[in-house]
Amino acid sequence: MNIAMLTDTYFPQVNGVSTSVFLFRKHLEKLGHRVYIVSPVGPKGDPYFFKVKGFRTMQAKDQKIALPNAKHILEFLEANQITHLHSHSPLSMGWTALWLQKRYGYVHFHTYHTLLVDYRHYMPRFFRPTKKLIQEFSKWFCSEVDCVIAPTLEMKNELASYGLKKPIQVIPTGIDTALFQTAEPIDLREKYRLPKESFIALFAGRIAKEKNIVFLLEVAERLIRKGYPFFLVLVGNGPYFEELSEIVRKKRLSENVIFAGEMKREELASYYRSADCFTFASTSETQGLVVLEAQAAGLPVIAVAQKGVKSSLSDGEGCFLTENPDVDFFVDKLLVLMKNQLLRQEMKYQGMNYVQKRWSIEVFAKQVSDLYGTYEKPETYTPKKMFEFSELWMWLTGKLRNIQDNIFK
Known part of the structure; x- marks a missing residue:
């Protein structure tokens, strides 16, 4: 199975999400899958890594906000015969994965790694959403994907408290x-x-x-x-x-x-x-x-x-x-x-x-592999729209990518 993991963070950045993506990729490959990484951050010389543009913010200088070109990502997915997408953030890269799911029928798994309501302070004050808005957005996003994974029972319960009705699979990130x-x-x-x-x-x-x-x-x-x-x-x-x-x-x-x-x-x-x-x-x-x-x-x-x-x-x-x-x-x-x-x-x-x-990571990687196997990308698919803001988002990221200011390099 050919899988693309879309993530806003990856090695050499060191954090819980990048570690999780790295470990699952490594052990899914041991199970015979081919796993590609699509991210604004990644190691040089990795033939299965596709880099998208991104920029740093004053609030979190060690992180990048991705500015993905959905068309280029689609070409990459088609060239590598990818059928399954696995997003690791409901933000920029997750949004792109959802757009590809709705428009082209890709199977879309999402792991809700981060309790976003606890990280509002990284947003500029004039653009900082309320906790309720974050909860509503998280509920909407997770209800739209094909399959939701929570790394802990506490995270599953948190999403359920937002009103999410979709079944949630609990699969932790194991340890190597x-x-x-x-x-x-x-x-x-x-x-x-x-x-x-x-x-x-x-x-x-x-x-x-x-x-x-x-x-x-x-x-x-x-x-x-x-x-x-x-x-x-x-x-x-x-x-x-x-x-x-x-x-x-x-x-x-x-x-x-x-x-x-x-x-x-x-x-x-x-x-x-x-x-x-x-x-x-x-x-x-x-x-x-x-x-x-x-x-x-x-x-x-x-x-x-x-x-x-x-x-x-x-x-x-x-x-x-x-x-x-x-x-x-x-x-x-x-x-x-x-x-x-x-x-x-x-x-x-x-x-x-x-x-x-x-x-042990081997146990949890097998669970994810089995979960992937329960979904198939349809041979024919009728495109669905998310809502008009998604089109605005794709247009906006396209414009931002063309800005030559050093902040986006």
Whole structure:
């Protein structure tokens, strides 16, 4: 089966959606499918990647808003005999996939990865929709596609609360356990010239306000002021980097908080294998893949159990969970881990076994493959219109693509 995944984000950008697309592509190909990526972002030299134009915004400089040319995408789909589309955002690329579905009869699957109502702050104020409008749009979009996939039961329930009546398939993004269990550890103490007795906590993810990294700084500050050799390594990049760096400087934590930057998955796996624990305080995760990756690598996890993280982890199975961000809880659990190496070893194997049994990507890729097989592109098709705004959107993106200003390059 030839499948095209239409997404607004892909590697080398590192986030939950790009990771999900990458993993499903990799393991669907192992099942015999040919998977193409259509996106404004992608690796060079990939013969199955089709790049569309896009531009960056001031609110999220590390992301691109796609300006797809539907005609060129259609030519690409026809040239590669693609029958199934799988969109990963209801925005620009998802809209294009829906247009192709309605106009040309392509089978259209959609994974609703992101709780959009929690990300309104990335929109310019004068263009920022209300929560109700986002909910209504999400309900409309998901009701129009052929099949809706939610990565968690919580996301399925969220969509149902919007009034969506269409059946929703729950298929999480699994974890490539082999990558994280076999990665070569590196000596982080030597790399960053830290004392031998250092205790290293790791965070990995987009450096964004909603990740609640400031809370982790409060935890670090409490431990450091008490004289503990605590170090926090932050892996990732994002729109909050400069502001967060300034907060670290003002709190005088620069010696103990390390910005490791963005890195490839293989290097991140080595970091997981080399730290002492993983700390995560985000309250807006769809699934929280990084906490499962950390467990797969054998890293004890301390996290806030809300939304996706709550559905992904099981308290006591390689992790400590709290319902709300609680500095005292994080400090207490970190001290327990600092003082008890045997417990860290026990939690290491608990977490690895938990992920291996419940979250292996091979299982979920097979579920998606089976789901694809239940739909076929019709040989003949009568075009359907979405509504007039869709035609306006295609016209507008066409005009924007022709603007030669550097912002769109």
